[in-house]
Amino acid sequence: MTKAVEFYFDVGSPAAYLAWTQLPKLCVDTGAELVYKPILLGGVFKETGNSPPISVPAKGKWMLADLARFATFYGVPLNFNPHFPINTLFLMRAAAALVTAEPERFEAFLTAVFTAIWVDKKDMGDPQVTAEVLAEAGFDPQTLVELTQQDTTKEALIKLTAEAVQRGVFGAPTCFVGDEMFFGQDRMDFIQRALQ
Amino acid sequence: MTKAVEFYFDVGSPAAYLAWTQLPKLCVDTGAELVYKPILLGGVFKETGNSPPISVPAKGKWMLADLARFATFYGVPLNFNPHFPINTLFLMRAAAALVTAEPERFEAFLTAVFTAIWVDKKDMGDPQVTAEVLAEAGFDPQTLVELTQQDTTKEALIKLTAEAVQRGVFGAPTCFVGDEMFFGQDRMDFIQRALQ
Numbered sequence: 028m029t030k031a032v033e034f035y036f037d038v039g040s041p042a043a044y045l046a047w048t049q050l051p052k053l054c055v056d057t058g059a060e061l062v063y064k065p066i067l068l069g070g071v072f073k074e075t076g077n078s079p080p081i082s083v084p085a086k087g088k089w090m091l092a093d094l095a096r097f098a099t100f101y102g103v104p105l106n107f108n109p110h111f112p113i114n115t116l117f118l119m120r121a122a123a124a125l126v127t128a129e130p131e132r133f134e135a136f137l138t139a140v141f142t143a144i145w146v147d148k149k150d151m152g153d154p155q156v157t158a159e160v161l162a163e164a165g166f167d168p169q170t171l172v173e174l175t176q177q178d179t180t181k182e183a184l185i186k187l188t189a190e191a192v193q194r195g196v197f198g199a200p201t202c203f204v205g206d207e208m209f210f211g212q213d214r215m216d217f218i219q220r221a222l223q
Numbered sequence: 224m225t226k227a228v229e230f231y232f233d234v235g236s237p238a239a240y241l242a243w244t245q246l247p248k249l250c251v252d253t254g255a256e257l258v259y260k261p262i263l264l265g266g267v268f269k270e271t272g273n274s275p276p277i278s279v280p281a282k283g284k285w286m287l288a289d290l291a292r293f294a295t296f297y298g299v300p301l302n303f304n305p306h307f308p309i310n311t312l313f314l315m316r317a318a319a320a321l322v323t324a325e326p327e328r329f330e331a332f333l334t335a336v337f338t339a340i341w342v343d344k345k346d347m348g349d350p351q352v353t354a355e356v357l358a359e360a361g362f363d364p365q366t367l368v369e370l371t372q373q374d375t376t377k378e379a380l381i382k383l384t385a386e387a388v389q390r391g392v393f394g395a396p397t398c399f400v401g402d403e404m405f406f407g408q409d410r411m412d413f414i415q416r417a418l419q
Contacts, residue, residue: 077279085271085393089406096413197281210285213409217292 030059030222033203035191037068038122038137039115041094041105043200044145046212047137048103050202053215057222059204063133065122067115068199070188075197079112097212110150118151120175123184128174132166139164226255226418229399231387233264234318234333235311237290237301239396240341242408243333244299246398249411253418255400259329261318263311264395266384271393275308293408306346314347316371319380324370328362335360 032054036043054061072078081087091107098105118140126133143149143160150156158168174180191201195208202209204221228250232239250257268274277283287303294301314336322329339345339356346352354364370376387397391404398405400417 075279075281077282083271083273083393085388085391086273089391089393089404092404093406093410100413192281195281195285197279197285208285208288210289214289217296 030057030204031062032059032218032222033062033064035064035066035187035196035199035201035203037066037115037199038118038140038144038151039111039113040068040199041107041111041145042212044141045094045097045101045103045105046200046202046215047141048101049212049215051134053219053222057219059222063122063126063137064187064191065119065126065184066188066191066196066199067119067184070185071192071196071198074188074192077197081112094212104146106146106148108144108148110148110152113144113150113152115151117154117157117172117175120180120184121171123187124174124177124180127183135164136161136166139166226253226400227258228255228414228418229258229260231260231262231383231392231395231397231399233262233311233395234314234336234340234347235307235309236264236395237303237307237341238408240337241290241293241297241299241301242396242398242411243337244297245408245411247330249415249418253415255418259318259322259333260383260387261315261322261380262384262387262392262395263315263380266381267388267392267394270385270388273393277308290408300342302342302344304340304344306344306348309340309346309348311347313350313353313368313371316376316380317367319383320370320373320376323379331360332357332362335362 032050034046034050036047038044050061053059080090094105122133122136125136139160140151144151149160151160161168161171194203196210198210200212202214202218204218207221209218209221228246230242230246232243234240246257249255276286290301318329318332321332335356336347340347345356347356357364357367390399394406396408398410398414400414403417405414405417
């Protein structure tokens, strides 16, 4: 049986971005499959009664410092996005569609989107900016727009988000190794140990 | 200049207990002084608008599993207290008084209290139970009761709690190495690196 890490994420979360910078290598190192699970974080918050860390000012301030510390530790760039919080509904619908429709291009899609938001500080809530970024990465923006307007796409994201909540997810990123749940980008060492 | 870890804690927090199981050794290993800063976590929540993780059921459930995982990793006992949340006002007032009045017995006090709550699952909100635990540890309960009723003691805890909030604390445990803040019992490795 292949070991797997199921990765529930929303591209609007800087912590999810940091986890994503680490998980592919961690999975290669441990021989595990990385299973992408796009969700809408706003939907998770609504369903669970949770709220973003930034809703408590002192917590939000600390979180920024903590994420910066981890980025330095991981040796990856992180530039906090001035347009935060970004409405990621289009991006996460596109992700929910592509993850099954074009799994071979999914990593390219994620790289383009995560980099645009958390390195290049682009306003990925703006359709024009998003279209440019996606075209640059080799995707046809109009095709993606049409894809996200299909009911099956909308339902796919709703289903993935409901599945996450049903499994106990209350924030992002959340990873599962079997039934073991790991919340946060700061549990990479525990995920690694669970896979070994 | 001596390096120091300032440790803001409330004995009612299982995460603070776990941090306390690690910090003395970490400080010995790095040649740092451990500076105890008793606070009333309820006061911090009130001042910052934060709420305990358990107020979001899915988060509370995960937190218990996560703390158990860390206890196993650290190799220390942790038995979740059935009387949680415990009213720690008496205990934290006693801590705020003892930390300056009897620093040489402070570690013995903390050991007795943390062990009673997070290993022996005692109801340390009950004055009778608390008196027995403290007497067993060599403290005269009546002397401590009188100490906690003094205005200077009450003010000491209020002052420490306000100092914590003023420095950015929004939960427990929170450690400082100089101006660098580390929230959570899961930042021991970063604290160690900050001291090296």
